[in-house]
Amino acid sequence: MAKEKEKTVLITKDGTRHDGRKKEDIREIKFEVGVLDRADGSCLINWGRNKILAAVYGPRELHPKHMQMPDKALIRCEYRMATFSVPERKRPAPNRREREISKILGEALKPAVFDYLYPRSVIDVFIEVIQADGGSRCAAVCAASLAIADAGVPMKDLVAGCAAGILDGQVVLDLDDVEDKEGDGDLPFAYLPHTEEVVLLQSDGIFSQKEYKEALDMLIPASKKIYQMQRDALTNRYSRITEKVIETLDKEKTPAKSKEKKTEPAKKDSKKKADDKKDKEPAAEKAEKKKSGKRILGKKKTSPKEKAEKK
Amino acid sequence: MADTNLISLVEKQHIVSLLDHGKRTDGRAFDEFRKISIIPGYVAKAEGSAIVKIGRTKVIAGVKAQLGTPFPDTPDSGVVTTTVELVPIASPIFESGPPRAKAIELARVADRAIRESKCVNKESLVLISGKKVWILFIDIYVLDHDGNLFDACELAAISAIMNARIPETKIVTDEEGNEDVELLETTTPLKLDYTPISCTFGKIGKHIIVDPVLKEEGIEDARITFAFRDDDKICATQKGENGTFTVDELKKCIDIASERTKEIRSQLDKITDAKAYPWSEET
Known part of the structure; x- marks a missing residue:
């Protein structure tokens, strides 16, 4: 059955995708900053049908103490998906995918934060995916960086990210769930637009070198666009x-x-x-x-x- | 604290100042791999196996094949899964117990390179559509950790797959018309479409180096791995650690990775030696 669905046209020859977007179009994104009361900082992102909440607690004392670093704060990120966020119920315990994403999101956020200002402490970033629809890790990193900003942690930049992918040999931006599953490749990317540094990069699926580089070149303006939305949301x-x-x-x-x-x-x-x-x-x-x-x-x-x- | 790779300040400064002069601690060029050797078929009980050495880093991979049922959404496809274990014999910084984030990332990147490259022809693993398929478990154990586990694990996985032979089968039908699989004595190699090879870079300050050793890894700001297929297409990427890359640096890395992986692939025959002694000290 799945195979028959695969035949639905992902992208037409003139570059229109199954949901009417063009190659370089990203889905509608809405950030809402400061949506949670108890958290020091929070952000809700609606990215297409993705709904993701990020909350930041800290800087606060880090336990266990042996993890404390004398010269900087630890940025501890936890990415979790709600059991009902995907078509088939996800088991509640964190799976390997979630643990990998937690690790790379933490690593992507760290370059944006002046962590040396808070030695021996931790900045906890909790991300809960309420509804997932492709590209959730990029959406999560965007939301998380806004939540950190909302918590009043000094940052050198916001983290803006987006994914690229391949549909029938064409490089496109921001795959949704259907495109992610049926498409030929997925390339999540996150970027510090001000310093022009890449903080998150993964890929799966098949890219030629030319496609890969083209994707990178398309992702930069898209990230800058998202960056502007993030700034607007904060303002x-x-x-x-x-x-x-x-x-x-x-x-x-x-x-x-x-x-x-x-x-x-x-x-x-x-x-x-x-x-x-x-x-x-x-x-x-x-x-x-x-x-x-x-x-x-x-x-x-x-x-x-x-x-x-x-x- | 136990899982951190601590490098003293003096050593760090030494490595960095060497890099500033265009040199590395072991005399390699920035874009040069350590000596790679592969010992296939080390474990006779496994369907396929290989020890891969990159410098002093040693990992072993074994392939086990089991009959099983396919996933309901892919009835005409076998199953290939890759795991990596960081066993405590490999390094004082590894501990027993459930895998930590680092081990999970390593395993998932190796798995991604194998899976996404479609190197194993999964249709060829189907025996009875929707009912019986081969399930391949590629399990990798890190034996000696001297850096660049990503490339070592990936190379071990593909080497073990290339070495693997699975039993030939016969479909038998009983009186009621039920089909079943009968294993034969003879074996056949796995049907391989591609050989994915990965290349990992470490970034220390402004310098980007191929195949970092443990000490270089200990001070690297960022890491990136690209896996390439035979057709020069990228099948997996993973950026790691807390530093950053510029887009230009990434593009350059892609070019270098493409060359290095091609070289390794073309030399596979030369560096593969079933009779080699796996435990020597050579670097």
Whole structure:
């Protein structure tokens, strides 16, 4: 039965794929930063039909202690798939595939993080694939890097990634599940767009050298595009906070003068400060794209206050 | 801590300064493999086996063939699985117990090169469609760890497959029309379509070297493995460790890997010697 399905046209001669995309089209991607309350940083990614949650805890004390490193933090990544994320129920225990992906995702995230700032500690990155539809490891690494940024960990860059593959002899980007299973090759890739360094590269299936190099050349602009979406998602998250804070402050100010007694002045002051800070940040963000580390560090300070604000 | 390969600072500086002068600790060129030798058929009880030595790294691979049922979604295909064990005899940094991430990665990359290259003709392993197929287990044990286990394991796997002979079979039908498989005394080699060979690079600072030894691995920032088929097509890639590569570096690595794997493949006959002594100290 599977063999008959295989005959469905994956890509037509004019380069249209089974879901209507062109060769170099990636599926629709939506990032949502800061979706989990308890985590220090979190991100939900909707990439086509992939739904993946990444949560970051830390930097925090590392146990067991013998794993602590005197000069840097450990980046510990765990990639897991929910039992219901795939057509046939996955056994809940982590399988070998998940453990391999956990390892390479950790290795892909590490170059992006200033790990020497947190000696003897750990930055735990937990990735849960809620629904899988091809290319989940690239989606996971994108989401994880946003979650780390959301946790306020200084980073030198975000990690943006995408997969390429071969369909009927043509190099295409971002295979979905159908294409991944029926296609001839899969090449997951992740990249630090600012420093132009490749942090994740795997391949299976058959590529000629020419196809392989072509795929690499196609992946770079795609990754940059995803990078922009990641930046927008981060900016969006923090401009949203700024707006909310301003709103709340405005509300408090007006009744405070007319009806209410004095709110504690100290608290108000701190809020004002926070307000000032936040006002500056979005502008700074746009101007200083490169110093994402510092920028994000700044945000960390604002986010807990924002949470307090909500309550 | 036990699974880390620690290199002293002095040694690290020594290796790096040599690299800066275009040299390596063992005198090889940056794009040169260590001496490779293959001893096929070391284990008579296995359907196929091989010891592969790359310098002082030694691994042994054995092929066992079992009759089994195919996966329901691929009734007309045999099954080939590859595993790697990092046994504690190979290195003070290996411990007994369930495989760690490193062993799993190694096994999965070796498996990927064998599986994705389609080197074993899986249709030829089918005896009764949907019911009886050969299941090939290619199990690799690392015996002596002096770096570059990825290439050693991959080469051991393919060498063992090339060495393997499986029993010939006869289909017998009983009175009720049920088909069954009868094993014959005679054996036949496996039907091979390709010989995948891999080439691994280590990156230390700005330098990229082929076939890193243990010490070089201990200080490498990043690692990348490419596996090539006979038709010069790439059938597996794995980037590892915490460092990064630029795209230009990767393209260069692909070119070098293509040449090196071709060389190894063309020399397979020369470096394969069933009578060689596997445990010598030669490097």
